[in-house]
Amino acid sequence: MLTFRRALVAAAFVLTILFLTTRSSSPAVPAVADTFPKAQAFADSSRQASTTAAGQRIDDNARHGANPSRKRPGKKGQQALQDMSKLSLYDKLAYQFPYDVETKFPAYIWQTWKWTPAHSEFDFREQEATWTEQHPGFVHEVITDTVSVHLLRLLYASVPEVLEAYEALPLPVLKADFFRYLILLARGGIYSDIDTYAIRSALEWIPESVPRDAVGLVIGIEADPDRPDWKDWYSRRIQFCQWTIQSKPGHPVLREIVTRITDQTLKRKRAGSLRDVNNKGVIEFTGPALWTDIIFEYFNDDRYFDMSASPGPIDYRNFTGMEVAKRVGDVVVLPITSFSPGVQQMGAKDYDDPMAFVKHDFEGTWKPESERHIGENN
Secondary structure, eight states, X not given: XXXXXXXXXXXXXXXXXXXXXXXXXXXXXXOSOOSSOTTOOOOOTTOOEEEOTTSOEEETTOOSSOOTTSOOOOSSSOOOOOOGGGSOHHHHHHXXXXXXXXXXXXXXXXXXXXXXXXXXXXXXXXXXXXHHHHSTTOEEEEEOHHHHHHHHHHHTTTOHHHHHHHHHOOSHHHHHHHHHHHHHHHHOEEEEOTTEEEOSOGGGTSOTTSOGGGOOEEEEEEEOOOSTTGGGTOSSSSEEOOSEEEEOTTOHHHHHHHHHHXXXXXXXXXXXXXXXXXXXXXXXXXXXXHHHHHHHHHHTOTTTSOGGGSSSOOOGGGTTTOOSOEEETTEEEEOHHHHSTTOSSTTOOOXXXXXXXXXXXSSSSOOOGGGSOOGGGO
């Protein structure tokens, strides 16, 4: 016979089971928000190292975000509102465009030019078409100067100093350089200059042995001038190219270069010296010299890498003469053949080589003669 006491005990038992079942199936509440993604448990127990011509080692699984004083962001959950007026520009960009290396590379292809392919004066139909042909299913946009202004105003409305810097730049080439970093920081994907052919799909750029959820930036070598007079022709001993870049949104390298260009532009604007910037100064201001410097700074930044495991700083010696891709933390560096095939110098192979991924013609992009690959100067 079911007494009142037994019924009460049974009801309490059922309620307890329901409570425990409901609680165990509910989503976990994320812990404290991080500043860096969890992705970089790059330090597996089987860390591999590649030896360069200089005998130095680049740790293929270099630990990114390993500094315990820096927190890493949880993958899910809402982001707490912050008073951005008290943040540095670098931290504003980190808040506005968080970085998560475990996400997929966005299927975007970004290019800029004076006109779209629909315009009668668009002269790069063959080059532009190769990107669509090699990347079915990707969103491929050719953005004009007029549209780029409105797009950046939408993306960077919460960071007005970036917009002020972009609009203050006095030369179209400066704006073109800045735009590529801005669009990749905000949206990710691939940026490539309009005068560039896609030889192979970006799905083939990263070696199969490298996990896609451990890479956030793919770059190539533009110049590797192993010659005594290299300073007469190039700004850096190893120079990374910026006419083609693949990135996930929010990558720290992009965050740093946007911060650097913004700060320098606004400083010059207030000093009244922006008008003094000419074509010769572009490479250091927004071009591949600055791009190269910031990438090397990133490779040697103990906020992202465990430098105690390295026998020395990472510099040009780690990349000169390389013929296959190298992974440094969350960055894949491609050899000169990948983005500069057919230049007939510096060890670059021809366009039909398996490592040749894009072909750049220098037709739609300003570049000083001393920065071009000039075969007759070998």
